[in-house]
Amino acid sequence: MKKITQFLSVVMVMLFTTVAIAQSEVKGVVIDGDLNAPLPGANVLEKGTTNGTTTDFDGNFTLRTQASSGEIVISYVGYGSVTIAFNGDQDLGNITLNPDNTLDEIVIIGSGVIDLAEDRQTPVAVSTIKRSEIQARGVGNVEVGEIIKFTPSVFVSPGGGGFGDSALFVRGFDDTNTAVLLNGQPINSQEDGRIFWSNWQGVADIANAVQVQRGLGSSKLAISSVGGTVNIVMKAADKNRGGSVRFLAGNDSYFKTTAEYNTGVNDKGWAFSFLLDHWQAHRSWARGTFGQGQNYFFSVGYKPNERHNFNFLITGAPQFHGQRWSQSEETIARDPKFNQHWGYTNDGIDSERRNFYHKPVMNLNWDWTINERSNLSSVLYASWGRGGGTGPRGNRIRTDDGQLDFAAIEASNAAIGVGGFDSDETGYIRRASMNNHSWYGLVSNFNHNFNENLTFNVGTDIRIYRGDHFRQVADFHGLTGWAEDGVTVTASYEADPWKALFDFADESERIDYDYSETINYQGVFSQLEYSNDKISVFFQGAVSNQSFQREGRHISYSGDDLGKSEKLNKVGYNLKGGASYTIDENNKVFFNAGYYSRQPYLDNVFSNIRRSNDLVNPEVDNEDITGFEAGYEFKICENFTGIFNFYHTKWENRVQAAGGGVNDNGTPNDPSDDFNSTTFQRGVNQTHVGAEFDFIYRPTNWLRVNGFISAGSWKFNGESSFDEFDDDTGELVNSATGINREGISVPGIAQSTMGLSARANIVKSLSIDGNVKYYGNNYRHDGGALQTMNVGKVDAFTLADFGLTYDFELGENTISLRGNVFNAFNEITISNSDRFGFFNTDGRTYNVSLRYSF
Incomplete structure (x- = not known):
């Protein structure tokens, strides 16, 4: 017994010693x-x-x-x-x-399907904006475009100035031809490729990074990246415990409050993250551009072991805002804040042009480490968009200064009773053009490393989409009903993003048009890359099949039920390849090339998308895009790095659809001609050539300077043709060939830009930053449905933004004070144009925020 006691004593001493x-x-x-x-x-x-x-x-x-x-x-x-x-x-x-360009800590989940430039050894022209900078620049009364505008060959049009109405151009191509991915999930509209940034107002609050890949990019999907690819990396369930509360105020009564909390990962591998915010303002800058919205985010992560990682999230940013279109040059000179679409009601300011939308997005990510060499990453996603935009139907009444006189409209409507196109006295209503959709998809990528030098990827991209489009009455403005095509409707539906989820018109209560379309997409993609210390070579390919089908219901012009159209299938593909050579640790050169055969958008397939099941005849062909780019990365010293890029993109057989007629020679109809039509241009060719240089310089340990210069020559070439269809009947009423556009510069976008930004740490916890960007070589639009001539340029201009950050302690937690001034020197000028008029820059705006982090 004594020996056993001695043995146990020794064991206990050893155990305690081991623990110690x-x-x-x-x-x-x-x-x-x-x-x-x-x-x-x-x-x-x-x-x-x-x-x-x-x-x-x-x-x-x-x-x-x-x-x-x-x-x-x-x-x-x-x-x-x-x-x-x-x-x-x-x-x-x-x-x-030290700061770097890798995003390993940013991509918590979905690394296999989020196509970031760092995932491939062969470089691309890329700019990455990380969470700290996003939080500083893009969390208030500015839009997503403000986050990425300070990038070579990127132009952000104010688009009228309403919240979320900006338009993005990369190397001269608009957002219908720039792919936007959210955690690997494509979000460009399936119908026409457009991006409605108002649907993504909450991105600045939940993004870990936004990466702009100019040109061919690194994405493996068969997507519409003619100009480039924008990757938005959204946060997942955070690994660390903590949260924050932020209050932000800005010009024109802008106010925003945000609260977020992360539980961190518990012992069983679960993590939860939440975010909620609310914002509102009586205008953005121009009159009648009021807005209000919310943002919600919920994410749950689960890591049962080292081989599997799951994350489920749901997010949405319901919002409404008043809109403003392009204006005449004379109007901008007289009053750059003028907006003809708003007026006063008993409830205050209102607009006949109100955008309202709610688009909940849900996705489930799964990362599976199969073994040391292989892994599979997948994202299953769904979104349900509900809402649309309001506009006039009937006869407006305006005040002497050009604004809507809602009081006079309601008095006139009260005397009419039931108005409409079936009545001699039509009255006035505000209609809502509804664009509801349901979208389901799967992106999956298998990665295998044959050895440390050779990597292989193969994956799939599947999408199922249905869109419903119709008009309903948003406000009768004193009428008791509205009559069209022998049917009188008496129900109205508020233009509210939350109510629009479930409360919208039945088929019997819809006016003007009512149709749906179904788009199914199946794609496969693959990539093979070899790399060692000196060289890297990759080859990438994708092929996809896309089907279109339209179902027409009530149409006020005919009263007919058109039924379902013929189903059209189109096959597209892309091929990309490239190589890089590392000369030494300070110098690298690379070259990429690619070819796309891209299917047409649904809006270009039918002769009149709203009123006809007829396919355009002859059938619309695929568009052809060929791109080449070369680059040189160099480092002069530890403090200075730079990169040159050269690109050449040729876009052939492009199809463009536009409202408004043209004459036999291709020139626009007289503006007084009251004839509604849709024009399809075929065989439009463009060549975009340009060069870019950007750099990072750290002259001291407290100062960082970034800069860039980009210059492009973007021109139409060759000849094209057009077909014009009557919007009322769908009949072909006009056509022409041999429309010569050789040498015409692409209008509406600054083809030359320069920028300089700096960030300096003044004293402990206090930093200031600013950027200046020059816009030049911007051609005016000729105002027609076809761009057949250049009519001068928009004057060059320069915009400057400044910011300040101060952090201080509160116990074990921190408080951050941030202030921003945008367009600090109040440069109010024409920024760009479209065929209907001009857009002007917003004047000076500002915001200040206080964030408490715990």
């Missing part, structure tokens, strides 16, 4: 290598465990390790991670993290 030895206390201070300042919130993790901590406001950390020796990994979003060995209790002193 197994734990160590490791300390250090994490420094931002960019600004030589403490880096609060950096992650410190004992390698191979879930044991970790974060740095405090002064960059300090203390970690009680589980082992007596080992390694700790220190990381921060947007910075290169550092791994440091420890042995016993140790003070590691200052540990510097």
Whole structure:
């Protein structure tokens, strides 16, 4: 018994000694290598465990390790991670993290389907904006475009100035020809390729990064990336516990409040993240551009083991806002805030042009590490868009200054009773053009590393889409009913994004038009890449089948039920390849080439999408895009890096559809001609050639400077033809060939831009930043349905933005104060044009925010 007692005593002493030895206390201070300042919130993790901590406001950390020796990994979003060995209790002193271009810490889930430039060794022309900069620049009364506008060959049009109405152009191509991906999920409209940024007002709050890939990009999907690809990397369930509350105010009564919380990962591998916010303003800058909206985000992550990682999220940004179209040059000169679509009602300011939409998005990501060499990444997604835009139907009454006189309209309508196109006295209503859709999809990618040099990818892209389009009455403005085509409707539906989810007109209550379309898409893609220390070579291909079918219901012009159209199938494909050569650690050259055979959009398939089941005859062919680009990356010293890019993109056999007629010679009809038609231009060819240079310079440890220069020559070439269809009957009424556009410059976009930005750490916790961008060589639109001549240029202009950030402690937590001034020098000028008129820059705007992080 005595021996047993002695043995147990020895065992107990050994166990306690082991425990004592197994734990160590490791300390250090994490420094931002960019600004030589403490880096609060950096992650410190004992390698191979879930044991970790974060740095405090002064960059300090203390970690009680589980082992007596080992390694700790220190990381921060947007910075290169550092791994440091420890042995016993140790003070590691200052540990510097330097900014880098990798997004390893940003992509928590879905790394296999989120096509970022870092995932391929062969470079592309790319600019990445990370969460810290997004939060500083894009969280208030500015739009998503403001986040990425300071990028070579990127032009962001104000689009009238309403909240979310901006338009994005990359290398001269609009957003219908620039692919936008949300966590690997394509979000360009299936019908016409457009991006409605108002549907994504919440992106600035939930994005970990936005990456703009100019030109061919790194995406493996068979998508419409003629100009480039915008990858929005949305946050998943956060790995770290904490949250924040933010209050923001801006010009014209703008107010926004946001709250978020992350539970962190628990012992069973679960993590939850939440975000809610609300914003409102009585206008953006121009009159009648009021707005209000919310943003919600919920995400749950689950990591049962090291091989599987799941994340489910749902997000949406319901909103409504008043809109404003392009104006005449004379109107802008007289009053740049003028907007002809608004007026006063008993409830205050209202507009006949109101956009309202709610688009919940849901997706489920699964990352599966099959073995050391293979992994599979998939995202299953769904979205349900509900809402549309309002506009006039009937006769307007205006005040002497050109605004809508709603009081006079209601008095006139009250005397009429029932108005409509079936009545001699039509009256006035506000109709809503509804664009409801349901969209389901799957993107999946299998990756296999044959060895350390050779990588193979293969995947699939499947989409199922149905869109319903009709008009309903939003406001009778004193009428008791509205009569069209022998049917009188008496029900109205509020233009509200929350109500639009479930409350919209039945078929018997719809006016003007009512139709649906079904678009099914099946694609496969693959990539093979070889790389070593000196060279990298890749080849990529994708093929897809897309089917279109239209179902027409009530049409006020005929009263007929058109039924279902013939189903049209189109096959498209793309091929891309490239190579890079590393001359030495400071110099690299690369070359990429690609060819796309792209299916036409649904809106270009039917002779009149609203009123006809007839396919355009002869059938619309695929569009052909050929691209070449070359680049040279170099580093002069540790403080200066730069990159040159050259691109040549040829777009052939393009189809363009536009409202408004043309004469036999291809020139526009007289504006007084009251004839509604749709014009299809065929065989439009464009060639976009340009060069870009951008750089990063860190002359001191407290100052960083970025800059770029981009210059393009974007022209039409060759001849094209057109067919014109009567909107009322769908009949072909006009056609012509041999429309000569050789040498005509593409209008409406600045073809030359230059920019310079700087960020400086003035004192501890205080930094200032600013950027200046020049826009030039912008050709005016000739005002016709066809661009057949150049009629001069928009005057060059320069815009400047400035910001300030101050962080201070509150106990163990932090408070951040941020202020922004946009268009600081109040440069109000014409920015660009479309065929209907001109857009002007918004004048000076501002916001200030206070964020409490815990």
